[in-house]
Amino acid sequence: MSWRDKLGRLDTKYTPYLVIAPFFVVFGIFGLYPLLYTAWVSLHDWQLIDGDQGFTGLANYTALLSDGNFWNALGNTVSLFLLSTVPQLFAALGLATLLDRGLRGRAFWRAGVLLPNVISVAAVALVFAQLFGRDFGIVNALLGFVGIDPVDWRAETWASHLAISSMVMWRWTGYNALIYLAAMQSVPKDMYESAMLDGASRRRVFWSITVPSIRPTILFTVIVSTIGGMQLFVEPQLFDPGGTATGTGGDDRQFQTLVMYLYEKGFRLFDAGYSSAIAWVLFLVILVVAVVNFAVARRIASKG
Amino acid sequence: MSRTLAGRATSITAVALAATLVAACGGGGGDAGDGKIKLSIGIFSDFGYTDLIKEYQAAHPDIEVEQRTVKMEQHHTQLATQLAGGRGAADIVAIEEGNITQFRQSKDKFVNLADHGAKELEGQWAAWKWNQGTADGGDFVLGLGTDMGSLALCYRRDLFEAAGLPTDREAVGALWPTWDAYLEVADTFSRKTPNVKFVDTAQNVYKAILDQTEEGYFAKADDSFIGDKNDKVEQAFTLAASLGEKKQTGALAPFSQDWNVALKQASFATTTCPAWALALIKAGAGDEAAGKWDVAAAPGGGGNWGGSFLAVPKQTEHPKEAYELAKWLTAPEQQKRIFKETGNLPSEPAAYKDPEVTATTNEYFNGAPVGRIFGDSAESLKPTYRGTKDSKVTPVFNNALSRVETGKQSTAEAFDQAVREARDAAK
Numbered sequence: 255m256s257w258r259d260k261l262g263r264l265d266t267k268y269t270p271y272l273v274i275a276p277f278f279v280v281f282g283i284f285g286l287y288p289l290l291y292t293a294w295v296s297l298h299d300w301q302l303i304d305g306d307q308g309f310t311g312l313a314n315y316t317a318l319l320s321d322g323n324f325w326n327a328l329g330n331t332v333s334l335f336l337l338s339t340v341p342q343l344f345a346a347l348g349l350a351t352l353l354d355r356g357l358r359g360r361a362f363w364r365a366g367v368l369l370p371n372v373i374s375v376a377a378v379a380l381v382f383a384q385l386f387g388r389d390f391g392i393v394n395a396l397l398g399f400v401g402i403d404p405v406d407w408r409a410e411t412w413a414s415h416l417a418i419s420s421m422v423m424w425r426w427t428g429y430n431a432l433i434y435l436a437a438m439q440s441v442p443k444d445m446y447e448s449a450m451l452d453g454a455s456r457r458r459v460f461w462s463i464t465v466p467s468i469r470p471t472i473l474f475t476v477i478v479s480t481i482g483g484m485q486l487f488v489e490p491q492l493f494d495p496g497g498t499a500t501g502t503g504g505d506d507r508q509f510q511t512l513v514m515y516l517y518e519k520g521f522r523l524f525d526a527g528y529s530s531a532i533a534w535v536l537f538l539v540i541l542v543v544a545v546v547n548f549a550v551a552r553r554i555a556s557k558g
Numbered sequence: 559m560s561r562t563l564a565g566r567a568t569s570i571t572a573v574a575l576a577a578t579l580v581a582a583c584g585g586g587g588g589d590a591g592d593g594k595i596k597l598s599i600g601i602f603s604d605f606g607y608t609d610l611i612k613e614y615q616a617a618h619p620d621i622e623v624e625q626r627t628v629k630m631e632q633h634h635t636q637l638a639t640q641l642a643g644g645r646g647a648a649d650i651v652a653i654e655e656g657n658i659t660q661f662r663q664s665k666d667k668f669v670n671l672a673d674h675g676a677k678e679l680e681g682q683w684a685a686w687k688w689n690q691g692t693a694d695g696g697d698f699v700l701g702l703g704t705d706m707g708s709l710a711l712c713y714r715r716d717l718f719e720a721a722g723l724p725t726d727r728e729a730v731g732a733l734w735p736t737w738d739a740y741l742e743v744a745d746t747f748s749r750k751t752p753n754v755k756f757v758d759t760a761q762n763v764y765k766a767i768l769d770q771t772e773e774g775y776f777a778k779a780d781d782s783f784i785g786d787k788n789d790k791v792e793q794a795f796t797l798a799a800s801l802g803e804k805k806q807t808g809a810l811a812p813f814s815q816d817w818n819v820a821l822k823q824a825s826f827a828t829t830t831c832p833a834w835a836l837a838l839i840k841a842g843a844g845d846e847a848a849g850k851w852d853v854a855a856a857p858g859g860g861g862n863w864g865g866s867f868l869a870v871p872k873q874t875e876h877p878k879e880a881y882e883l884a885k886w887l888t889a890p891e892q893q894k895r896i897f898k899e900t901g902n903l904p905s906e907p908a909a910y911k912d913p914e915v916t917a918t919t920n921e922y923f924n925g926a927p928v929g930r931i932f933g934d935s936a937e938s939l940k941p942t943y944r945g946t947k948d949s950k951v952t953p954v955f956n957n958a959l960s961r962v963e964t965g966k967q968s969t970a971e972a973f974d975q976a977v978r979e980a981r982d983a984a985k
Contacts, residue, residue, distance in 0.1 A: 389820065406964060522950075522953075
């Protein structure tokens, strides 16, 4: 083998690794290192400003497990996640099916559904906070027309969860719809044609052909939405009238999510050690939920 | 062909890698090439420094000052992370009264201004204000005082008239020598005008009463938590909560967006107002309410609410220059000018007793003699002791009051829960 051939072979063998290396280097610096550092901090009594006050082992974790506020935040997070993600993904599927039909001005509608996602989340939260205002909000005004008493959207648990979920849904439904749409377009058209010839209804075609065909995409969105949902922070935080001053998510923590609790402990109460423990537990929770989700979603998607 | 392509890819990768590493390890600043010393000053809301800084730069051609403004809660959180990280903090940082105790604990992250001669300045400030900014029995000077809160009560003249109450500010002040008298006025007001709330929020009433006591949640002697034993806390809480139970409050989060809307809609008639709050009320109520708001003396005499300090984080490269600027900005002459500009009340007797200040009136508030009202209040105030963990405990009680206002809990239930949570937070 000539020198040139040898070099060429080395090239094809190792160059791909070099090319993907930047991602892993960046991930190592900004992802893995903080993750490990956080784990280290969580084993200490660590004050935000003054730093390490001594090794405490798993004390932060045991405290966390008997901390009612933690379980409350976990419950809120799961509730908000279910309330926003489940209807959102179904709505996105429906929306994608509609967009998949031969619409006039297709590009306009397709770009339009992405619009809510482009707007800054802070702006969205501000607008929704106004919509769901107790005294002068539009939603309460509309409810008034049909004879329903005004709702104190921030005070009640269920009401605050509904309001925040609506914010999340508004932002992400179109985004997921576009992903579904892209997947639907790669489904072979002749499958639809033969189904039509066999006299299948639209609904039957949707559940028996469309959904199974885009199963991997559905799995992908479920996982991504799970991660996003478990990390919900900005929407509820900005919905809280007390804002970051309290960071408790309502006067009785009725909509405090896990990340909000992490923020409260770490950045308002300056307890970095405890906060890191929450971060790690959150990481594990997301992992577990994602795996369960994966299993459930695969089963559902493979039916029919 | 393929070799060159791969070769190119390799070199691109190498460059990208290098760039990433540089980006990750780089950072850090330095002074501009023009030889000027750059100072930054980190503040929240309006400190009235813009014109002063221009003037300072003109007098010191070798210094360039940059103002960084963020929202108050964010400001202190950001400062904490910057101190923790050892970089990123401004050369001069503002710290609010409620937060300074917390930062005092980490005083090794700050420059001891006494090293630069700050002790000579002590006589400028009201003694309590000076003490709030120092540690180690006065040996460590953490911050120089800017403004102070002082306390008054703002009320809407037109709403008072509609309720058949007097509208003249002296007469209004005389209506409520005590907070119990204030409750009676609330009852009268609500009877006559049931559709308007008497006060914006129970939280502010509670804070005002508490600020008139010598001790709040923590013992002056040893900084221990006494929120569960101090009768003053429970009394203030019960009194403020009773307004909420009777639905005489707007149940608004103080200074929130909803609070602004309610101001605009004239849906409440009174609000506690430290000097700095006048600007917020004016901004919220807008021009169409000009002359409708007025300022009266607060029930129960003076109290302090708010006011900040200028401190110099140790990470600055120019401690001396930063100190000089902070010293100039907090000198009586400048404090007087800030008062005229923004209404922030000086914390130095030489400034707040100055005829120029005491003669100041506020046109928007029906020409109220704010200089005299706040100056008098400042003279009579006995500052509350703020514990190291004050800022951790305060939100717990505010949330409890909010639960009473929204009808979720009785006063007793809310207070019990608050005390339980406060004990945890103060641990």
